[in-house]
Amino acid sequence: MTDRRFIAAQELPATADVVIIGGGPAGTAAAWALERAAPGTRIVLLEQSSSLAAGASLASLENFRTCWPALCLARLMARSVQVFLNPADWLGEGVNLGVKQQGYLYVAFTADGAAAFRRDVAHLHNIGLTHVEYLDADTVAARYPWLSQRITAAKFDPLAGWLDSHALVYALANATRSTRIALNVADTRLSIEGGRVTGVTTAAGRIAAPAVILAAGAQSRQIGRAAGFDLPIVVRPRQSFTTPWRHPAFPEDAPCVISAAPFPHVRPEARAGAIFGWEYGGVPALETPTQPADAYKDPRFPSITLSLMARQFGHVPGDGFADPRYLRGVAHRAGYYVYRDNAFLSQADGTRQPYKSERAILDGWPEVDGLFLSIGHAGHGIMAAPAAGEILAAKVLRRALPDPAYADFGLDVPYVEHDAGGLGLH
Numbered sequence: 001m002t003d004r005r006f007i008a009a010q011e012l013p014a015t016a017d018v019v020i021i022g023g024g025p026a027g028t029a030a031a032w033a034l035e036r037a038a039p040g041t042r043i044v045l046l047e048q049s050s051s052l053a054a055g056a057s058l059a060s061l062e063n064f065r066t067c068w069p070a071l072c073l074a075r076l077m078a079r080s081v082q083v084f085l086n087p088a089d090w091l092g093e094g095v096n097l098g099v100k101q102q103g104y105l106y107v108a109f110t111a112d113g114a115a116a117f118r119r120d121v122a123h124l125h126n127i128g129l130t131h132v133e134y135l136d137a138d139t140v141a142a143r144y145p146w147l148s149q150r151i152t153a154a155k156f157d158p159l160a161g162w163l164d165s166h167a168l169v170y171a172l173a174n175a176t177r178s179t180r181i182a183l184n185v186a187d188t189r190l191s192i193e194g195g196r197v198t199g200v201t202t203a204a205g206r207i208a209a210p211a212v213i214l215a216a217g218a219q220s221r222q223i224g225r226a227a228g229f230d231l232p233i234v235v236r237p238r239q240s241f242t243t244p245w246r247h248p249a250f251p252e253d254a255p256c257v258i259s260a261a262p263f264p265h266v267r268p269e270a271r272a273g274a275i276f277g278w279e280y281g282g283v284p285a286l287e288t289p290t291q292p293a294d295a296y297k298d299p300r301f302p303s304i305t306l307s308l309m310a311r312q313f314g315h316v317p318g319d320g321f322a323d324p325r326y327l328r329g330v331a332h333r334a335g336y337y338v339y340r341d342n343a344f345l346s347q348a349d350g351t352r353q354p355y356k357s358e359r360a361i362l363d364g365w366p367e368v369d370g371l372f373l374s375i376g377h378a379g380h381g382i383m384a385a386p387a388a389g390e391i392l393a394a395k396v397l398r399r400a401l402p403d404p405a406y407a408d409f410g411l412d413v414p415y416v417e418h419d420a421g422g423l424g425l426h
């Protein structure tokens with residue numbers, strides 16, 4: 001039987017209840033959640049590439065974690081992890097997301113780093129994340145004898161892990177029976193009349209719809225600009241690499257290990273490999289991508305990452321991360337992190353101090369009735385996807401948010417405590 005979920009671009013329907021632009025984690029999760037909240041909603045999802053999940057998730061480490069110090073992010077991830085761990089309940093029988101729940105281990109190499117972890121863990125416990133552990137140096141050495149003896153303390157999130165993001169995106173898409181998904185759709189533009197969205201036009205035709213969700217990742221600002229408005233997001237290229245070889249001392253059941261500033265991190269990948277990432281390179285934030293993210297791949301990234309980690313962990317040449325076998329057969333990738341660009345702290349003198357927020361924008365766009373945004377997912381749009389989709393569904397259907405803490409993903413919420421710092425400050 002043909003799967004009528006996937007239609008050819010030429011088969012686009014003339015009308016829909018909701019059009020979603022972008023078939024990554026954000027767009028497919030919005031479709032999934034909308035259908036669950038209002039079965040039978042006629043949704044059309046438009047993807048410009050020849051497959052779903054063709055954006056930043058291709059370069060991602062596919063990790064998830066629950067230790068978020070901002071309550072809204074903690075709740076978002078807790079809900080999403082519930083979906084990841086129970087795919088049969090939420091995504092359908094037989095769905096396999098390849099989940100490995102091996103934890104996140106943040107390590108410190110100084111007394112100050114250890115003290116910061118103590119404060120972090122106390123705060124996380126205060127907001128209900130009592131499963132997150134502070135580990136002193138002896139406990140780290142006993143639990144992870146293969147790690148560096150230099151470690152002074154660690155913070156451990158036992159509920160964290162990773163999954164197959166491609167499987168997640170396709171599972172979300174496949175769970176949406178009344179969604180029609182069109183791939184290879186070029187030149188999608190918003191149609192706006194009298195301050196409200198009336199649908200989209202594409203190279204393959206027009207779809208009239210009273211609601212449109214913009215979930216096009218790094219391309220979202222361009223789509224807005226083409227329609228005459230400017231979304232508050234910026235993009236930053238970010239690199240990762242996979243190695244087919246992993247040091248024999250680094251076990252297959254190891255957690256994802258996040259090292260000290262500048263926070264290079266690594267986790268086992270498949271049976272014998274590893275995957276590494278961190279924020280590297282001084283490329284300033286861009287309003288819109290001017291070239292594919294791959295153009296920012298610095299060929300030195302894998303060797304610089306390994307020497308940084310070898311230095312931090314105290315590995316001598318030939319040992320641990322300084323073993324040259326890590327560099328054989330590397331698969332090096334890049335993608336864009338997309339950040340909210342309207343977060344600021346208000347100073348006593350009335351000035352605004354911008355900061356790098358970790359909060360996506362999950363809200364309606366006030367300038368255009370019927371237009372909704374799922375953008376700015378930074379480095380965690382995969383782990384956030386299911387809950388982010390549910391927030392979008394509530395907005396589109398004009399229902400109450402599933403959790404009041406989610407109000408902080410509103411467009412006009414400039415500041416939320418503990419919502420900065422990525423992997424680093426918490």
Ligand SMILES: Cc1cc2nc3c(=O)[nH]c(=O)nc-3n(C[C@H](O)[C@H](O)[C@H](O)COP(=O)(O)OP(=O)(O)OC[C@H]3O[C@@H](n4cnc5c(N)ncnc54)[C@H](O)[C@@H]3O)c2cc1C
Pocket residue numbers: 021022023024025026027046047048049051052053054055056057058059060061062063064185187188215216217218219220223238239240277334335336337374375376377378379380381382383384
């Ligand atoms: C190096 C790196 C590591 C990462 N690690 C993690 C991690 O460990 N865990 C985690 O949760 N997240 C991670 N991320 C972040 C994660 O990949 C993103 O947050 C997530 O992919 C964002 O989802 P999205 O759907 O908003 O955008 P994207 O994944 O970029 O998807 C956007 C989709 O929209 C499509 N599209 C774009 N323009 C149009 C258009 N005009 N018309 C139709 N379709 C369009 C694209 O082709 C794409 O399929 C990482 C990202 C990078 C780059």
